[in-house]
Amino acid sequence: QVQLVESGGGLVQAGASLRLSCAASGLPFSSSPMGWFRQAPGKERECVAAINWSGGNTYYADSGKGRFTISRDNAKNTVYLQMNRLKPEDTAVYYCAASAPYSRLRTRAHEYGYWGQGTQVTVSS
Secondary structure (H helix, E strand, O other): OOEEEEEOOEEEEOOOOEEEEEEEEOOOHHHOOEEEEEEOOOOOOEEEEEEOOOOOOEEEOOOOOOOEEEEEEOOOOEEEEEEOOOOHHHOEEEEEEEEOOOOOOOOOHHHEEEEOOOEEEEEEO
16 A cells, blocks of 8 residues: 655754655655645644656745755655754644646645655744
């Protein structure tokens, strides 16, 4: 079955960096658009970054532009989210998600069919 396993979250101070990883299995990863979402308590799940199957097309929410970078290594079935200059408002559970193979880049949660278990990112001020 499809598995998405996130890692790399943690507790950091404002201004620090974290790199999240998501290892995928059980799906045609190199053909699948991928996304990183986050959800803070009391807030809706939002897409912070997304990437198409080849890595040639990316999307960033305004909240992460200039600070976050999404990338993928299709040989390793892994997608990454590099987060720099973290802010307390970045505190949330971060989820990796996979969309249907051969589809275009997706940015809305309902367009993703597979989800990881999430990894907590906490940024202290």
